[in-house]
Amino acid sequence: MHLSELSHPNQLHGCSVAELEAIAAQIRERHLEVVSTSGGHLGPGLGVVELTLALYQTLDLDQDRVIWDVGHQAYPHKLITGRYERFDTLRQQNGVAGYLKRSESRFDHFGAGHASTSISAALGMALARDVRGETFKTVAVIGDGALTGGMALEAINHAGHLPSTRLLVVLNDNDMSISPPVGALSTYLNRMRLSPPVQFLSDSAEEAMKHLPFMGGELPAELERLKESMRRLAVPKVGAVFEELGFTYMGPVNGHDIAEMTRTFQSAHRCEGPVLVHVVTTKGKGYPYAEADQVGYHAQSAFDLDTGKAPPSSKPKPPSYSKVFGQTLVKICEQNPKVVGITAAMATGTGLDLLQKALPGQYVDVGIAEQHAVTLSAGMACEGLRPVVAIYSTFLQRAYDQLIHDVGIQKLPVTFVLDRAGIVGADGPTHQGQYDISYLRAVPNFTVMAPKDEAELQRMLVTCLQLDGPAALRIPRGQGEGVPLAEEGWEPVPVGRGELLTDGDDLLIVAYGAMVAPAMATAGLLQEHGVHAAVINARFLRPLDEALILPMARRIGRVVTMEEGALAGGFGSAVVEALMDNGVLVPALRIGIPDVLVDHASPQQSKESLGLTPPQMQRRILDHFGSAFSSGRAAPEEASLGV
The missing domain is CATH 3.40.50.920 (Rossmann fold)
Incomplete structure (x- = not known):
């Protein structure tokens, strides 16, 4: 079977591992062909090809639900759900969306552009299923980075308190930072621990002990602790965290071994209650440049497949607003140790990677946690620091309460730099920065401004850092106007003066x-x-x-x-x-x-x-x-x- 023949993921049922591996190679080929031509997210999708194929082997997509977190990791999903022929229109006007979109396909069960939403949505679907007395499976696929978002942790906490609700969470771990080594021993121990015979013996032993005369129907605390210790013997440390939260943990599993993942997912579906399968993948798998530079190849403009580099520009372009901001902030931080740059997992996109390299002691990355970033900056400001929080306009929407409650009401001198403000292009409606003017205009105590060019950006950044209260500075995506820039000595803009x-x-x-x-x-x-x-x-x-x-x-x-x-x-x-x-x-x-x-x-x-x-x-x-x-x-x- 060729990838182009797939119009429904259920057509994968019954394929051999060799056939699925051949389809995996075709997915990567098509993925690279399109993204290298038109641009798009590269590394995330390449890393989940085998995961997608193995998972869909165990599901009936006519009724089961799969919710992909963020959505840019779902390119393989799009390619096996009837969008192969149109995939070359990816992120283009009237073409295939770069993220999941319910109106685009019946297999896109939940729209996603921002991170950390999948478990909440999947749990909601599972609860609705149970209310209606239905039996379909519900799966959330979430990346390890998205677990830093508080919403994902809130959903995990809720799901763990619902032991009778069947929910499968697939943790796509492509960082290795939270993963013990993947190997035969851990795979064997997990298979043994969760196998029906071992589960039967464990349950039977517990039931028998309860009926001993001296037990009184309940296990003494000492035996309860012994039982828990034995149960966790084969669980890696990261798995113990999820098990404490009420999940059955399985993994880590090699995310590029289709056979092993298929067996693991089948076992997970047989478990009662919420289950977390920990899958270790390589971001950018199958393309050496993307594997070597996982940050740089997370998303790419058009590039040459052979060299991995963008084609040379015919003429030099002005620096981007993000780069000018980053360079200016580095200069300011060099002169003032109280100034600190804060990002929510978007250092490169906001220009704060320059500060990270130059002055790591004045740089903070909180992960995908915009609410925490805002309140963290408020705490810093209380103690005399001058935090500069650089977040995309669309992502700062997630921390609106914190803007009002923790910064605005208290009149704290925090500077917010809203990158990607305005029209952003191919990322679509989830990423357009079209609301920050409206939502910031309503917050008392804020000074809100926007520069006409990159030179005025420099002056406005200095202005923000001289104010006694909060300030917000919106900057657009892309290159500046090409005006001359000053290296330092920027004159502040008179506040409230056009x-x-x-x-x-x-x-x-x-x-x-x-x-x-x-x-x-x-x-x-x-x-x-x-x-x-x-x-x-x-x-x-x-x-x-x-x-x-x-x-x-x-x-x-x-x-x-x-x-x-x-x-x-x-x-x-x-x-x-x-x-x-x-x-x-x-x-x-x-x-x-x-x-x-x-x-x-x-x-x-x-x-x-x-x-x-x-x-x-x-x-x-x-x-x-x-x-x-x-x-x-x-x-x-x-x-x-x-x-």
């Missing part, structure tokens, strides 16, 4: 962050139609520069706001509310992300679909204000406030 970039009498454009450059381009296009626009770089969301915006709005009489974020409760709403509250009743047009979830596509394609390119914004402005431009400025008292 800047007038160009003046005009026909229209006022107030832009925020990454939309400043498109606003200037839009103003240039409008000028070709005889419309002279003033453009303000707002810089600050909180506090808004009303002293600059309001008089200009009164004078010009027409306002457009531009933001790369959700319009609901966003920057444009803040400007319109300020106009209304101060009696400046002029027509206003808000441009940003409407009330939609932005699907996977390139950033440019997403912006085009949302109408956020300069030509589109120019046309929309002309359509909205066209008659007013031709007839002159409307008197403020005659105008109505628009949106």
Whole structure:
């Protein structure tokens, strides 16, 4: 059987180990072919090929449920569930999603883009199954890194208190840090301990002891401890933790031995209550470059399969915002030992890997634990440190209570750098940074800002670290504008002060962050139609520069706001509310992300679909204000406030 013939995972049933190994090779070949061409997550999927095939050998996917944590490890799952032919559209507009998506396939039982959700979702499905009196199997596949997320530990704690609920958790351990050696002895001991004969003897012995005259129906404490010690004799230390939490532990199992994993999963399905199977895999398995550099090849842009390197660029690109932030923070930390950088398992993505290498004593990685990262930083701030917490905009959503309760209410001087703010492209709706403007705008005591370019980013970072309270700084994904950068000696930005970039009498454009450059381009296009626009770089969301915006709005009489974020409760709403509250009743047009979830596509394609390119914004402005431009400025008292 060839991989291309698979339209249903149940077709794997009955395949020999040799046949499954051949399919595994085809999965890796297709996986590498597509990701090297279009980019995507590489290492995670390569590491779970055999795990996927072995697990699906033991399940009926017409009824059983498999919930994959995060989702980027599920490329092999996609390839054997009818998406082989379309797999070359991975992460492209209208193509196969890079994460699990319920609307894409009936085999994607739960959507996943963020980590640590699988056990909770699987347990919920198992409880619903039991309520309905059904018997399907429920499996959660979670990576060892995702266990650092508190939500996963909460779910494990809950499941362990439900001894009659059948749930299988597969721990994909590709780090080896929590794993004892994988070998014949541990495999044999686990097989013996969980075999039906040994279980029968153990249960029978316990029952017999209970009926001895001097026992009184219960085991004395000494014998109870002896029984527990014997039961744990064959359990590795990591397994003892899960068994204490109420799980039956099995493993560690070689995650690339299909036969052994198949036997283990079959045994696990026979157990009552929650079971955890510990599978040890190699991230990037089958591609030497990915095996050697598991962090670097976690996800890749297009690259050459033979060399493992990206094709050379035709011209040099400006540094990314993340890199500029990381380099600037290193300089600041060198000068101030009280400044500490904190990441939630995203050092490379946020630029904090530069701080980790340069000043490891001023660097903290908390793992996939955003809530903990925020409150940890609050504790540091209480003791005089100046924490800088760098987290993707979409991931900081997970710590909203901590932002309010632990930082905002207490007015603690913590700086949050929200990377990947705005449109992020191929990762799709789970990763778009479209809500941080709205959710931060509502939190008292926060100073919230966004730079127009990478040089202003440097100045704003210095500004944040001079404030007496919390601050948030949003930066977009990708390269900067290519402006000159200073090595040090950055001048702070006056708090709450925007800047007038160009003046005009026909229209006022107030832009925020990454939309400043498109606003200037839009103003240039409008000028070709005889419309002279003033453009303000707002810089600050909180506090808004009303002293600059309001008089200009009164004078010009027409306002457009531009933001790369959700319009609901966003920057444009803040400007319109300020106009209304101060009696400046002029027509206003808000441009940003409407009330939609932005699907996977390139950033440019997403912006085009949302109408956020300069030509589109120019046309929309002309359509909205066209008659007013031709007839002159409307008197403020005659105008109505628009949106």
